[in-house]
Amino acid sequence: xxxxLILGAGTAGTMMANHLVKKLPANEWQxxxxxxxxxxxxxxxxxxxxxxxxKPEQIVKSIDQFIPKGVKLVRxxxxxxxxxxxxxxxxxxxxxxxxxxxxxxxxxxxxxxIEGMLGEHWQESIFDFYTFDGASNxxxxxxxxxxxxxxxxxxxxxxxxxxxxxxxxxLADSFFKNKGMRDKVDLTFVTPMDxxxxxxxxxxxLNYLLEQKNIRIVPNFNVExxxxxxxxxxxxxxxxxxxxxLVTVPTNMGDPMIERSGMGDxxxxxxxxxxxxxxxxxxNIFVIGDATNVPASKxxxxxxxxxxxxxxxxxxxxxxxxxxxxxDGHANCFVETGNGKALLIDFNYDQEPVTGTFPIPGVGPxxxxxxxRVNHWGKLAFRWIYWNxxxxxxxxxxxxxxxxxxxxxxxxxxxxxx
Amino acid sequence: xxxxxxxGTNVACNDEGYMTNLEEWTQQVGEEIAKEEEVEMxxxxxxxxxxxxxxYRAEVPLTIRKIGKSGVTNIKEFYQLFPNGPLKxxxxxxxxxxxxxxx
Ligand SMILES: Cc1cc2nc3c(=O)[nH]c(=O)nc-3n(C[C@H](O)[C@H](O)[C@H](O)COP(=O)(O)OP(=O)(O)OC[C@H]3O[C@@H](n4cnc5c(N)ncnc54)[C@H](O)[C@@H]3O)c2cc1C
Numbered sequence: 001x002x003x004x005l006i007l008g009a010g011t012a013g014t015m016m017a018n019h020l021v022k023k024l025p026a027n028e029w030q031x032x033x034x035x036x037x038x039x040x041x042x043x044x045x046x047x048x049x050x051x052x053x054x055k056p057e058q059i060v061k062s063i064d065q066f067i068p069k070g071v072k073l074v075r076x077x078x079x080x081x082x083x084x085x086x087x088x089x090x091x092x093x094x095x096x097x098x099x100x101x102x103x104x105x106x107x108x109x110x111x112x113x114i115e116g117m118l119g120e121h122w123q124e125s126i127f128d129f130y131t132f133d134g135a136s137n138x139x140x141x142x143x144x145x146x147x148x149x150x151x152x153x154x155x156x157x158x159x160x161x162x163x164x165x166x167x168x169x170x171l172a173d174s175f176f177k178n179k180g181m182r183d184k185v186d187l188t189f190v191t192p193m194d195x196x197x198x199x200x201x202x203x204x205x206l207n208y209l210l211e212q213k214n215i216r217i218v219p220n221f222n223v224e225x226x227x228x229x230x231x232x233x234x235x236x237x238x239x240x241x242x243x244x245x246l247v248t249v250p251t252n253m254g255d256p257m258i259e260r261s262g263m264g265d266x267x268x269x270x271x272x273x274x275x276x277x278x279x280x281x282x283x284n285i286f287v288i289g290d291a292t293n294v295p296a297s298k299x300x301x302x303x304x305x306x307x308x309x310x311x312x313x314x315x316x317x318x319x320x321x322x323x324x325x326x327x328d329g330h331a332n333c334f335v336e337t338g339n340g341k342a343l344l345i346d347f348n349y350d351q352e353p354v355t356g357t358f359p360i361p362g363v364g365p366x367x368x369x370x371x372x373r374v375n376h377w378g379k380l381a382f383r384w385i386y387w388n389x390x391x392x393x394x395x396x397x398x399x400x401x402x403x404x405x406x407x408x409x410x411x412x413x414x415x416x417x418x
Numbered sequence: 419x420x421x422x423x424x425x426g427t428n429v430a431c432n433d434e435g436y437m438t439n440l441e442e443w444t445q446q447v448g449e450e451i452a453k454e455e456e457v458e459m460x461x462x463x464x465x466x467x468x469x470x471x472x473x474y475r476a477e478v479p480l481t482i483r484k485i486g487k488s489g490v491t492n493i494k495e496f497y498q499l500f501p502n503g504p505l506k507x508x509x510x511x512x513x514x515x516x517x518x519x520x521x
Contacts (some may be wrong), residue, residue, distance in 0.1 A: 156481050164517045192482065193519055194506055200433070200521035220503040222482040222493075235481065236493050236501065251483075265478070266487055274477070295477050297520045331520065345521055353521050 009035035012289030013104035018393035121228030147184030148244030174338035338346035361407030443513035
């Protein structure tokens with residue numbers, strides 16, 4: 001009996017367990033999946049919890065209900081991977097040996113990376129919404145908040161779901177409007193990049209949103225420290241931003257287990273071949289989802305497309321064949337713009353988001369890079385799709401793992417012509 | 419694709435003046451872009467520039483943190499070398515794209 005071990009039973013690990021149990025002969029392979037949690041969190045829901053659009057209890061389910069029959073679930077923190085022994089050590093001292101390893105331990109926030117962020121003001125006037133606790137605490141805070149300076153802030157890139165902070169700012173604008181207190185809130189978006197939008201086509205199509213919603217932008221802001229007492233954020237270049245309520249996305253890092261295993265880069269992401277998803281650390285280690293260092297967005301949809309490619313490659317690897325599956329960086333994300341509308345973006349390593357129709361070229365019903373109500377329903381439907389199709393490894397109708405160019409208005413960006 | 423003339427050659431650039439093909443970069447090209455950015459280049463500057471180019475070739479996303487930990491320079495010094503938006507400026511001089519998000 002051979003052992004295939006999956007580390008992490010979040011979005012990507014759960015998908016791989018569901019794919020592989022159907023493909024690998026049960027009399028030859030034992031599949032085991034390890035996670036420290038009992039709960040599978042629907043992380044895209046963290047965006048909606050602070051505004052009471054979802055209740056915290058609507059975005060949690062038990063991990064084991066998504067682990068298919070025939071796959072062994074081990075509930076224990078992982079201490080480290082001993083890659084030279086082909087073994088994984090758990091926190092309880094137990095060792096699990098493997099023939100093939102899939103790392104799917106994701107990414108988490110690391111607020112301790114920024115001086116002054118953690119401390120007595122954390123979860124009092126400084127909040128995150130990238131964790132279940134952060135989103136739930138912020139929800140309580142916003143229920144009674146009387147207004148003032150709200151600063152939505154990104155510490156540094158890369159972060160998972162890179163548009164979520166901007167969506168948060170848009171939803172905040174709607175939320176305060178609906179409460180009849182928008183005039184009491186000064187909304188500022190602070191980013192280390194040179195704008196809220198950074199790609200030419202998105203900038204051209206979407207810059208109006210910030211003005212329309214009266215959101216002030218502070219670009220090129222690389223945070224050095226937070227002064228929780230004085231309610232100020234400082235950047236290395238000497239800029240200072242005042243806040244009453246700081247909603248920050250702290251540095252995102254891979255799990256400390258990756259560091260203990262001596263396998264990560266300086267953010268604990270695992271060096272990975274961006275096409276095959278084989279690790280660059282050792283041949284029998286593969287990596288998927290937020291845990292990789294590939295230059296794709298860290299998103300559930302990306303993990304979904306990667307899972308199809310990785311399944312094919314793992315089967316080829318086991319059979320001793322060449323791995324032909326090549327991931328193209330495909331991502332597909334709904335972007336909430338507030339007032340019951342959303343955008344849809346569909347892109348890959350080489351193609352920036354453009355306008356067009358999706359998933360059926362020329363028809364839609366979804367519109368790319370344009371606000372619409374249908375897109376917003378799409379975003380809300382994503383929760384159902386996530387629980388019922390995505391993580392259980394079912395294909396999404398009309399949506400292939402490789403990005404389609406049909407239906408996209410791919411002309412060179414006007415500014416780049418001639 | 420637009421081009422701009424630097425050091426006697428036409429190099430491909432986007433509308434923001436970032437080079438789109440690192441192969442076309444030479445130190446003279448970098449020197450002329452630095453003049454536009456009002457940066458006086460020293461050996462330390464060039465050391466940082468070649469670090470950025472290596473990272474870009476290795477497809478490692480560039481961040482201020484990465485540069486601070488590079489061993490080539492630290493964050494304070496990086497701001498002194500390329501004042502006001504150092505990552506943007508240094509990327510432009512290095513002939514690589516500015517750091518971007520997905521939209
Ligand atoms: C606010 C927000 C909004 C988002 N919106 C969207 C969206 O609209 N669309 C979209 O596609 N994606 C969205 N995402 C991103 C999406 O949730 C993630 O990209 C996706 O969950 C990544 O899957 P993963 O399996 O790589 O990591 P995760 O799902 O995070 O799973 C990692 C698992 O590993 C476990 N683990 C880690 N370390 C250890 C250890 N040492 N021992 C044991 N277990 C361990 C964790 O407990 C966890 O269960 C959003 C994310 C956030 C935070």
